[in-house]
Amino acid sequence: MYAHLFSFFYLAQEAVAEETAQAFSLVALSNQLINGIGVVGILLLTGLGLAITFGVMRIINLAHGEFIMLGAYATFWMQSTFGMDLLLTIPFSFLITAAIGALVELTIIRRLYGRPLETLLATWGLSIVLQGIIKLIFTAQLKYVKSPPYISGNLTLLKDAQGSPAIAISYYRLFIVTIAIALLVLTGYLLNKTDLGRQVRAVTQNRDMAKCLGVNTSLIDMLTFAYGCGLAGIAGTVISSLKSVSPPMGQDYLVDAWMTVVTGGVDKLVGVLAGAFLIGESSSGIAYLLNDPTARVIVLAAVIILIRYKPEGLFTIQKRG
């Protein structure tokens, strides 16, 4: 059940498999690093929702992976019953997961504000429950989602002497990165430039004062959490066609998403981008020099050391306690 442990490496693995016989070469390394961008995209997508629920609301959401899974299943369901294109399902899977997120906030999270360890436990229970429910509805069998046919093939950046592509990146990976960055920008805009975002920030900074000034804090809480879950849903949709869709798939992304968010720091959204870039590229690079499991161990150890010395993340402004 928990055999999928190499979440952020399976992309890198494909690339490595082709070049295992080759000795160290600059072309292969740069190929690996460019493919690492795909990993960065996935980390950014999966981490973004957490940056909202954890970064803005300080909720330890261990069910984040399950919201990704819900988004993937929403896409699978729409594709198999209505024959919808993957791109078309994105807004719907956002809405579905956001609605479930709102419901969860109303029934569970709301009771536990200010008790981080309890929240952590409850969301872990929630993740088990969501997996169980999805297993009841869709069975434990692996499901497959078709990727859109017009986003296929590779973009060749460099050709070797024989004219075959030496450095290439698949369009789908570029698509993932594009979506991730677009969502990052959109979220930043919503949070910093709109009225709603101002209210969200006000509630985070001083809940009581915001309440006094007439902000409906409980509504803001619900909306913010729902938005974070919706982002996870989009991540699920986009990722669904890369691998199979199964109830425990969310577990694969949970630890990695957390590492991304913790590395970058959550004060600014750019931190997530930085975290995703650092983790994605360093693991791709180390995976090329050594191997995938070693890279994962090294990166996780590095993140642990980082948390030890800078628990607030690399890219935060030092505040006075």
Added chain:
Amino acid sequence: MAQSTIGIATRSRTPTKLGIVTAISFLVMAILPFVVGSFQISLLSKLLLFGALAISLDLVWGFTGILSFAHGVFFTLGGYAMAYYLKLNLSAENNTYGGSLPDFMVWNGLTELPWFIAPLKYFPIAAIAMVLVPAAFAYLIGWFIFRSKVSGVYITIITLAISSALTTFFISQQAYTGGTNGITDVSKLSIFGINIPPNGLYWIILLFTTFVLVGSWWLTQSNFGLILRSIKENEKRISYLGYDVASFKIFIWTLSAGIAGIAGGLFVPLNRFISPVYLAVAFGTQVVIWVAIGGRGTLIGPLVAAILLGQIQNSAERVTQDWQLVVGVLLLIVVLFIPDGLVGTVQKLFVRKQKPVSTKQPAISSN
């Protein structure tokens, strides 16, 4: 907290009662092999070990406030130490390739035993490693994270990362650890040439778990336990009082890992294999769930929860495939509505019932 914060009031009353209850249940458990079948005995042995593991987590979580998803890791490290001992002591005819080298090492092209595994052939060394390896690993982690400004939730995230990283590591080192399959087909446990039958193993495990329970109870009732609980309540104040909070945390964390390691070591002769499944976050979560449902800070609660849930799971799995869903719902209910857990709530009811009796009508309680 059901127990009063200052130990003196409870110390005079509870030990006799608790002692009697523990002694009776210990006796009942000890007689069980003559009453129930061998399947039930092996299941009970397993659940008792899980209970001991849960108690060890309760020491750090329920008393000191450190929530760890990595207790499965300490359990498994102890388990591997014992598994190497049992594997290396397979008689030559039972070994797939005749020689003394374990089968998975032969498959992965090792020609001789690695130096760091070879000493585990001898029981005393294996027994020491079973405690020392997890404890040393825990000490290292503890020393690294508790002497910093890292707070509760981040520690939990670190334990998640440790569990995830070690799982990957053990799976990748196939030649040394047996990869995903772990170490299988181990020999039966024999200590200095004496074979231990299943019932004997059960009694050893029962003794061990009882010892862990009583020892933990004694430790938490002492002044030391008082400090631990105060750390959970208000870490800053305790450090202002001049206590070195980090040292206390590191000590209990290491001790708890040692207990978990022994539980893991005893688990292997019972289970006949150990694999990275027990390293993974899922198993670590299972331990957390036992403690949460049983009641944090009650010691007996986690043990009861582990045995009860295991028994229910055993009978429920014949009926339904979705046991995990039931566990998830249970965990949610406990966190939201019964924060003291099952035993904690029972204790509270007990205390509440007794108080009015003692103040208003003291005559009734005489019987």
